[in-house]
Amino acid sequence: xxxxxxxxxxxxxxxxxxxxxxxxxxxxxxxxxxxxxxxxxxxxxxxxxxxxxxxxxxxxxxxxxxxxxxxxxxxxxxxxxxxxxxxxxxxxxxxxxxxxxxxxxxxxxxxxxxxxxxxxxxxxxxxxxxxxxxxxxxxxxxxxxxxxxxxxxxxxxxxxxxxxxxxxxxxxxxxxxxxxxxxxxxxxxxxxxxxxxxxxxxxxxxxxxxxxxxxxxxxxxxxxxxxxxxxxxxxxxxxxxxxxxxxxxxxxxxxxxxxxxxxxxxxxxxxxxxxxxxxxxxxxxxxxxxxxxxxx
Numbered sequence: 001x002x003x004x005x006x007x008x009x010x011x012x013x014x015x016x017x018x019x020x021x022x023x024x025x026x027x028x029x030x031x032x033x034x035x036x037x038x039x040x041x042x043x044x045x046x047x048x049x050x051x052x053x054x055x056x057x058x059x060x061x062x063x064x065x066x067x068x069x070x071x072x073x074x075x076x077x078x079x080x081x082x083x084x085x086x087x088x089x090x091x092x093x094x095x096x097x098x099x100x101x102x103x104x105x106x107x108x109x110x111x112x113x114x115x116x117x118x119x120x121x122x123x124x125x126x127x128x129x130x131x132x133x134x135x136x137x138x139x140x141x142x143x144x145x146x147x148x149x150x151x152x153x154x155x156x157x158x159x160x161x162x163x164x165x166x167x168x169x170x171x172x173x174x175x176x177x178x179x180x181x182x183x184x185x186x187x188x189x190x191x192x193x194x195x196x197x198x199x200x201x202x203x204x205x206x207x208x209x210x211x212x213x214x215x216x217x218x219x220x221x222x223x224x225x226x227x228x229x230x231x232x233x234x235x236x237x238x239x240x241x242x243x244x245x246x247x248x249x250x251x252x253x254x255x256x257x258x259x260x261x262x263x264x265x266x267x268x269x270x271x272x273x274x275x276x277x278x279x280x281x282x283x284x285x286x287x288x289x290x291x292x293x294x295x296x
Contacts, residue, residue, distance in 0.1 A: 003030040004066065005152050005185045006051065011060035013046055013209075020046045022209045024060070028152075028187055035200035036189040037290055043209040044189040045085060048156050051187070052082055065151065078106055081150030085157040087141035091130035095123055095140055099147075106148045114147035120173065134161035142170070155188040159195060167192060171199050197286040205289065213289075220289060226282040227258040227268055232275040239274060242267050257282075 006028035013021040021043050028034050036044050049055040051062055053069060062069040065079060072080075090098055095118065103109040118125060121139040129137065138158055145153055159167045174186065190196045196203070197217060205212040231254040240248055240256070244263025250256055255278075260267050272279055 004028070005030050005032075005064070006187065007061075007063040007066075008047075008051070009061045011047070011050060011062065012058045013043075013050060013055065014058045020209050021050070021057075024206075024209075024211050026204060026211060026214065028185060030151075030185055031183040032202065033186045033188065033200045035196045035203045036187060036206065037191075037193065037196065037203055037286070038206035042206045044206055045156055046209075047206070048154055048187070048189065051154060052080070078108075078148065079151040081145035081148055081153040083138065083141045083145055083153075083155045083158050085160065086134075087137045089129050089137060089141065091128065094126050094128055095132075096125040098129065098140070099125075099144065102144050103147070108149050110147050110149055114143060117143040117146060117173070121169075135163070135166060138162070139166075139170070142173075150184070152185045152187070155186065155190075157189055157191065159190050159192045167195055171195055174199065193286045193290055203286060203289070215289070217286070220284060220286060225260050225264055225284070227260060227271055228256075228278065228280040228282055229258065229271045229276055230255040230278040232277060235271075235274050239270050242270060 004027050006026075008024055008026045011021055011024040012019070024043075024047060026034075036047070038044050046055060050057050051064075051069070064072060065076060067076065090101070093101065099114055099118075103111065103114070118140075121136075121143065123132075123136060123140055123143070129140065132140065138161060142155075142158065159170060162170060188196070188200070197220075200217060202214055202216050203220070204214045230252070234254060235256075240258070242263065244260055244267055246259040246261045248256055248258050258267065258271070268279075268281070
């Protein structure tokens with residue numbers, strides 16, 4: 001049986017008369033990477049702050065490592081790492097100074113890993129943090145979190161402020177230094193869907209403060225496929241009415257986008273037998289589902 005690192009049940013959060021979260025129920029297993037996606041204002045950061053204890057839920061429960069979040073000991077809280085959307089670092093310190101300061105709170109602090117990560121990100125240790133860019137601050141916050149070796153790492157929009165190459169480096173670092181060797185667990189929110197699709201095992205979609213769906217990345221690719229075909233002439237009606245076709249969008253005179261949810265092989269074969277210029281298969285991805293659940 002898998003070990004639940006995070007268990008959220010029927011979580012509500014109101015700000016006065018405004019509902020921010022409406023009955024979120026979600027679990028995160030050991031060694032899993034769960035992506036949290038949704039439009040701006042959907043409740044992602046509110047949920048993360050409730051998990052971290054930075055906001056008090058209106059009702060519902062949060063368990064971390066099998067224990068009620070409110071009753072974690074100081075030692076147990078060290079197993080929880082956090083990189084905020086806007087890292088709150090002591091900007092009057094240098095990177096080296098904040099590393100020395102933070103390490104004192106963690107008996108299992110890995111100084112060797114800390115120095116290696118600092119070098120990997122090319123962060124100047126003697127530079128004042130106030131002179132760092134937003135992306136550099138996020139990288140430094142990640143260095144601090146990983147050196148503390150938490151069992152659960154929570155990342156709120158960590159890819160903001162990073163250029164494409166730095167985003168790739170960030171994800172590679174997470175996979176190489178954190179997940180693969182030590183079977184750690186991550187909850188990450190991000191608007192960078194392509195990168196998230198590469199990193200996460202499952203995706204949780206939040207919109208309007210409610211959880212719309214939780215789906216495995218592999219399931220997204222298998223759920224529905226689209227055939228893009230340009231026929232040489234108008235196809236017979238029975239071809240476009242075959243069982244398993246979810247929807248059809250016409251493009252030009254004889255072009256079609258055929259969304260297929262079952263009976264794919266038979267539909268594809270029927271299209272291939274009819275004279276055509278183009279016949280391609282398009283697999284749905286995370287961005288497609290994002291637009292489905294955000295209503296865009």
